[in-house]
Amino acid sequence: MVESLKVGLLGLGTVGTATAESLLSPNPAHALLKEITISKVGVNSLDKPRGVQLSAGVLTTDLEGIVSDPDIDLVVELIGGLEPARSLILKAIANGKHIVTANKAVISRYGEEIYQAAEQAGVYVLIEAAVAGGIPIIRPLQQALSVNRIDSILGIINGTTNYILTKMAAEGTDFAEVLAEAQQLGYAEADPSADVDGYDAADKIAILATLAFGEQVNLEDVSCDGIRQVSAVDIQYAERLGFEIKLLAIAQRDETGLQVRVHPTLLPKNHPLATIDGVNNAILVEGDPIGQVMFYGPGAGGGATGSAVVSDIMNIAAMLKSSQQVNPLIKIPQHPRSQLVPIQKLVTRFYARLICVDRPGVIGNLGTCFGKHDVSLESIVQIDFNNGLAEIVVVTHNVEEEKFRKALEEIPHLKGIDQIQIPSVLRVLREA
Amino acid sequence: MVESLKVGLLGLGTVGTATAESLLSPNPAHALLKEITISKVGVNSLDKPRGVQLSAGVLTTDLEGIVSDPDIDLVVELIGGLEPARSLILKAIANGKHIVTANKAVISRYGEEIYQAAEQAGVYVLIEAAVAGGIPIIRPLQQALSVNRIDSILGIINGTTNYILTKMAAEGTDFAEVLAEAQQLGYAEADPSADVDGYDAADKIAILATLAFGEQVNLEDVSCDGIRQVSAVDIQYAERLGFEIKLLAIAQRDETGLQVRVHPTLLPKNHPLATIDGVNNAILVEGDPIGQVMFYGPGAGGGATGSAVVSDIMNIAAMLKSSQQVNPLIKIPQHPRSQLVPIQKLVTRFYARLICVDRPGVIGNLGTCFGKHDVSLESIVQIDFNNGLAEIVVVTHNVEEEKFRKALEEIPHLKGIDQIQIPSVLRVLREA
Numbered sequence: 001m002v003e004s005l006k007v008g009l010l011g012l013g014t015v016g017t018a019t020a021e022s023l024l025s026p027n028p029a030h031a032l033l034k035e036i037t038i039s040k041v042g043v044n045s046l047d048k049p050r051g052v053q054l055s056a057g058v059l060t061t062d063l064e065g066i067v068s069d070p071d072i073d074l075v076v077e078l079i080g081g082l083e084p085a086r087s088l089i090l091k092a093i094a095n096g097k098h099i100v101t102a103n104k105a106v107i108s109r110y111g112e113e114i115y116q117a118a119e120q121a122g123v124y125v126l127i128e129a130a131v132a133g134g135i136p137i138i139r140p141l142q143q144a145l146s147v148n149r150i151d152s153i154l155g156i157i158n159g160t161t162n163y164i165l166t167k168m169a170a171e172g173t174d175f176a177e178v179l180a181e182a183q184q185l186g187y188a189e190a191d192p193s194a195d196v197d198g199y200d201a202a203d204k205i206a207i208l209a210t211l212a213f214g215e216q217v218n219l220e221d222v223s224c225d226g227i228r229q230v231s232a233v234d235i236q237y238a239e240r241l242g243f244e245i246k247l248l249a250i251a252q253r254d255e256t257g258l259q260v261r262v263h264p265t266l267l268p269k270n271h272p273l274a275t276i277d278g279v280n281n282a283i284l285v286e287g288d289p290i291g292q293v294m295f296y297g298p299g300a301g302g303g304a305t306g307s308a309v310v311s312d313i314m315n316i317a318a319m320l321k322s323s324q325q326v327n328p329l330i331k332i333p334q335h336p337r338s339q340l341v342p343i344q345k346l347v348t349r350f351y352a353r354l355i356c357v358d359r360p361g362v363i364g365n366l367g368t369c370f371g372k373h374d375v376s377l378e379s380i381v382q383i384d385f386n387n388g389l390a391e392i393v394v395v396t397h398n399v400e401e402e403k404f405r406k407a408l409e410e411i412p413h414l415k416g417i418d419q420i421q422i423p424s425v426l427r428v429l430r431e432a
Numbered sequence: 433m434v435e436s437l438k439v440g441l442l443g444l445g446t447v448g449t450a451t452a453e454s455l456l457s458p459n460p461a462h463a464l465l466k467e468i469t470i471s472k473v474g475v476n477s478l479d480k481p482r483g484v485q486l487s488a489g490v491l492t493t494d495l496e497g498i499v500s501d502p503d504i505d506l507v508v509e510l511i512g513g514l515e516p517a518r519s520l521i522l523k524a525i526a527n528g529k530h531i532v533t534a535n536k537a538v539i540s541r542y543g544e545e546i547y548q549a550a551e552q553a554g555v556y557v558l559i560e561a562a563v564a565g566g567i568p569i570i571r572p573l574q575q576a577l578s579v580n581r582i583d584s585i586l587g588i589i590n591g592t593t594n595y596i597l598t599k600m601a602a603e604g605t606d607f608a609e610v611l612a613e614a615q616q617l618g619y620a621e622a623d624p625s626a627d628v629d630g631y632d633a634a635d636k637i638a639i640l641a642t643l644a645f646g647e648q649v650n651l652e653d654v655s656c657d658g659i660r661q662v663s664a665v666d667i668q669y670a671e672r673l674g675f676e677i678k679l680l681a682i683a684q685r686d687e688t689g690l691q692v693r694v695h696p697t698l699l700p701k702n703h704p705l706a707t708i709d710g711v712n713n714a715i716l717v718e719g720d721p722i723g724q725v726m727f728y729g730p731g732a733g734g735g736a737t738g739s740a741v742v743s744d745i746m747n748i749a750a751m752l753k754s755s756q757q758v759n760p761l762i763k764i765p766q767h768p769r770s771q772l773v774p775i776q777k778l779v780t781r782f783y784a785r786l787i788c789v790d791r792p793g794v795i796g797n798l799g800t801c802f803g804k805h806d807v808s809l810e811s812i813v814q815i816d817f818n819n820g821l822a823e824i825v826v827v828t829h830n831v832e833e834e835k836f837r838k839a840l841e842e843i844p845h846l847k848g849i850d851q852i853q854i855p856s857v858l859r860v861l862r863e864a
Contacts, residue, residue: 018721022579030578032760128576134722136568136576144560144568146462147454147742272728275707289450289735290566294728296704303721310579315761323755328464329747 005317006039008066008097010088011078012059015102015129016041017051018306019076023313024052032314040066042079067092074316076309077101086110093117093125100312102129102305108203108219111210115332122326124319126312131204132157132281134304135297139315141211141285143329148287150212152252154429157204159279159299160188160195161227161247165235165264166277169244174232187279197226198247198262205249209260212285213253215338223261223343230264234353234424237383237393238266243351243428244274257341266351266395266428344402349378349428351395352408357418358382358390365416366392373407375399389419398431437749438471440498440529442520443510444491447534447561448473449483450738451508455745456484464746472498474511499524506748508741509533518542525549525557532744534561534737540635540651543642547764554758556751558744563636564589564713566736567729571747573643573717575761580719582644584684586861589636591711591731592620592627593659593679597667597696598709601676606664619711629658630679630694637681641692644717645685647770655693655775662696666785666856669815669825670698675783675860676706689773698783698827698860776834781810781860783827784840789850790814790822797848798824805839807831821851830863 007023009016022028023038041054042063050059060066067075067088075092077099079085086106089099094117101107107114107130118125128138132155156162160182167178179196182188194200202224206217227247238245243266251260267274272294276282281299286292298304319327356362363380370377376397384391396404412420439455441448454460455470473486474495482491492498499507499520507524509531511517518538521531526549533539539546539562550557560570564587588594592614599610611628614620626632634656638649659679670677675698683692699706704726708714713731718724730736751759788794795812802809808829816823828836844852 022721028579029581033579135725136572139576140568140572143747144571144740144743147460147465147746148739149461287739289454290739291730291733291736293567293730295726296728297725298723301723304723307580307719307722308576311576314579315575318759318761319754322751322757322759325754327750327754329750 003035005036005320006071006073007036007076007313008039008069008072008074009041009076009078010063010066011080012041012043012050013078014302015305015309016078018302019078019309020052020054022306022310030314032317033310036313036317039072040069042066063088064091067097068095072097074098074100074313076313077103078309080105082106082109089114090117093121093123096121096123098123098316099125100309100316101125101127102309104130104200104203104207108206111207112216112334115334118331119334124316124326124331126316127207127332128312129305129308131207132283132295133297133299133301134307135281135283135295135299137208137283137295138211140295141208145285145287145290145293146329148290150253150285150287152250152286153205153208153212153283154273155205155208155249155281155283156246156273156276157249157281157283157299158195158201158247159281160192162276163187163279164196165227165230165245165247168230168232169235169239172232172236175228175230196228198224201247201249201262205251205260205262209251209258210335211332212251213258213338214335215258216335217260217338217340221260221340223263225263227264229424230426231424234426237353238351241379241393241395242269243267244269245426246273246276248273256345256347258338259341259346261343261346264426266426268429271429346401347398348401348430349396349398350404351393351424351426351428352422353424354392354394354411354420354422355389356392356420358385358388359416359418361416362390363392365414366394366411369410369414370394370407373403373410375404375407395428435467437468437752438503438505439468439508439745440471440501440504440506441473441508441510442495442498443512444473444475444482445510446734447737447741448510450734451510451741452484452486454738454742462746464749465742468745468749471504472501474498495520496523499529500527504529506530506532506745508745509535510741512537514538514541521546522549525553525555528553528555530555530748531557532741532748533557533559534741536562536632536635536639540638543639544648544766547766550763551766556748556758556763558748559639559764560744561737561740563639564715564727565729565731565733566739567713567715567727567731569640569715569727570643572727573640577717577719577722577725578761580722582685582717582719584682584718585637585640585644585715586705587637587640587681587713587715588678588705588708589681589713589715589731590627590633590679591713592624594708595619595711596628597659597662597677597679600662600664601667601671604664604668607660607662628660630656633679633681633694637683637692637694641683641690642767643764644683645690645770646767647690648767649692649770649772653692653772655695657695659696661856662858663856666858669785670783673811673825673827674701675699676701677858678705678708680705688777688779690770691773691778693775693778696858698858700861703861778833779830780833780862781828781830782836783825783856783858783860784854785856786824786826786843786852786854787821788824788852790817790820791848791850793848794822795824797846798826798843801842801846802826802828802839805835805842807836807839827860
C-alpha cells in the first residue's frame, strides 16, 4: 500500500452518508482512518442536497467510471438492489479493486460468483455490513468461531418484523394495524414484503449459513414463511403457554443434514432470544466446544451499518499495510454447493390453533388422529368458546414436519369433527 | 511462514488440554488447523495422567527450554499466575516468538511491558482468551468497533459472582450459604477472594478499557468492591423497586474523564444485562455511531476458553501466511498512560438501606440531610419494622459520590435519628 487507501463510494443514502462522515471526520476514532481518502462518490443525481460536504469533483454520476478508475483501490457498494450493483462489483473486482458491500441481496444470490472473481483477482470482498447492521458477526464467525464445529445459528435478523411482533405482543393489536403504524413511523417500507414475508431474513441467514457451515447455500432452497399469518390471539395463547413468538432465521446441522429456514417460532420465555425486543437484532451461535454465544445490537440504521462498513474498509487498509497477499482467514473462500434438507424432513415442535363445533369427544378424536401419525402431544388445551365452537390449541413434542402435516390433513375428515378451521400453524423451537 | 506453524504450549490444565485436543483433532473444524503442530508442552510433572495423547518427547518439564527453542514459532502461555508466566512470555518474545495467552493477571499488570517488547521484536501477542472465555470481545473491539468512539463498557465478566448473585436472588439465601454451595460444586475456589472481592473482574476490565479507550489503565487505579456486602434482603428490596443486583465491571468516559471500576450495581430489570444469569458472561459496549452492542456467552470453561486460544493461534497462522509483518489492527499498540477519575468524583445513583429507631419525622430528617448535600432522592421508603426499629431504603438520582458519602457521614449526628445503622450502600446504574 502507498500512503493512502483510495476509496470509491457507490451510493450516498443513509449508510453512504454515515460512511462518508466517518471517513471525513477531522478527528477520527482510529489513527488508521487518516490513511483512507474518498476519491469519488457515485450517485444518481448531482443536484440532491447531501448530508456531507465533499470536495469539488468527488461527486459523480459516472458509477462505471469509479469501478474502472485506476486511482481507486477499494470500491464500497452501497446502492443496494441487484443491478447494477452486481455488475459494478464484478467490474471493480476485474479491475483489481477490493470490495466492501452491505448488499445482502447481491451477496446471498451472487456471492459464489463474486467470491470466485475475488479469488482470481486476489482482492478482498468484505461484507460485515450485509448482516445485522453494526453487530460484528461475519468476522467473529470467520475468525473467532471458525475453530468450532457450528451446530446452529438462530437469529432475529430483521428489525421491522421484530418491532411489529413486539408491538403486537405488548398491545394485543393485530398484524395489519401494527404494520400500518410501523409504516407511518418509517420502521416499515411502503411495500413491506421483503421484511414481513421473511425474504430479507432469508438473504441474511443464507449468507451466515454459507460462512458457518462451509457450504454455499442456494437462496432458493431456503424455506421462508413471514409473519402475516401471526395473529394477536396466537401471541396471547403462546404467552399463556410460556412462549414468545419471534421471526427466527435458523441454520442448523444435525444427523439429517443442513437446514436453513425462516419462520415465526415459539420460543420458551427463558430463551436468550425471547427477550430481544423492538428493532434490535440478535444472533445466537451454538458450536462445539464453545457452547452458546450471542451477539446483540442495532441491526440497521445509518450509524450502525456505517460503522460496519468503515471497519471493513479499515481492516483492508490494515491488512494491505503488512501485505499485498490476501489473508486466508479474512477472505471468503469458495465453498462446495450445499444440499439442504427439505422442510418436510424438519424435526421440530408445532403449535396449532383449531376451531370446530364443541362436542364431547373432540379432544379425544384429535388426540387419536395425532397419535396415529406419530405426533406426540405436549399439551392440548380447549381455550375458548364462541357460538357453540371450541377453540383448541395443540403443542407437540419433536416430530417430523411431514408427519404433522399429514395429521392436519386428516383432521377435517375425522368423525365427530365438524366445521373445522385451522387458522394457525406455527413452529415451536425444537426440544434439545 | 514455512509449511507448519510450530507451537510450544506452557501448561496442560483444563484450557491447555482443550487447546491441545483442538489442535490434535484428526478432523479439525478449519483447514488451517492442519498447518499447526504442537512441538512441546511444558508441565510441572511428567507423571500426572493427562486427558490428551501426545507424541513421545512432546511433554517436558523444561519450560525455559520451550521459550528458547529455535524450532518453536509461537508460545501459548496457559500456566496462569504472575511468575514464572511473565518472565516466560518476555523471554519467548525476546526470542522472536509470537504469544497467545489467557493470563488476565499478567496482561492487566504487565501488559504495557509485554506489548512494548512485542513491538520491538515484531511479534504478535493475542489475548482473546484472557477476557470472557470463549466470547469474542478483544478482536471485535480492535477490528469492528474501533471505528467508533467508545462511551462505555459494562460487563458481567466474572461467572462465579454472577452464579452466586443469581442463586441468592432465586432462593433468597444469603451470600455465605450460596458461596459454600458454589465451592462444593466447583464454581468457586477454596480461596474465593479473587472472584468475590472483584479482583478477577478488575483485571479484565482494565484490559478491556485499555483497548477500548486507547489509554494504558493502571490496575491499581481501578476501584474495586466485591459482593460480600450484598445481602439477600438487599436483593429483595432491589427487586421490589424494579432492579436486579449484578457485579458490574464498568469503564466509562464522560466529561469528567475515564473511570474504571468494579462494584455490585442495581440495574433496571429491562436493562440488557439484567437477565444474564448463572455463570454466563456478557459485555455491553456503547459507542458512537454504533449504539449498544452486546456479546454474551460462556465466560469460562476449558472448551470455551480453549476455543478463544485456538482462534488466536489460527489467526496468527493466517496472518503469517500472507505476511511476516505485523498487522497494525491486530497487534496491541502501546498506549499513553491513563489518568483515571477517582471514585469520589463518580456521578451515579445510590441505594442505601438504613435502620434506626422508628419515630415520627425520621424520613423528613433524612430527606433534609440529603437535600443539604445536594443529594436528590428518587424514593425513600420505610420498608419494615422490627422491635421499634424502622428499615428505610433510599434510592437517589445521579449524584457525585463524594456528596452522597458526606450526607451519609452526617446522618448519625442528626437530631431525632437514634441507633442508626447503614448496613448497605450500593451503586445504582446511573441515569442517562
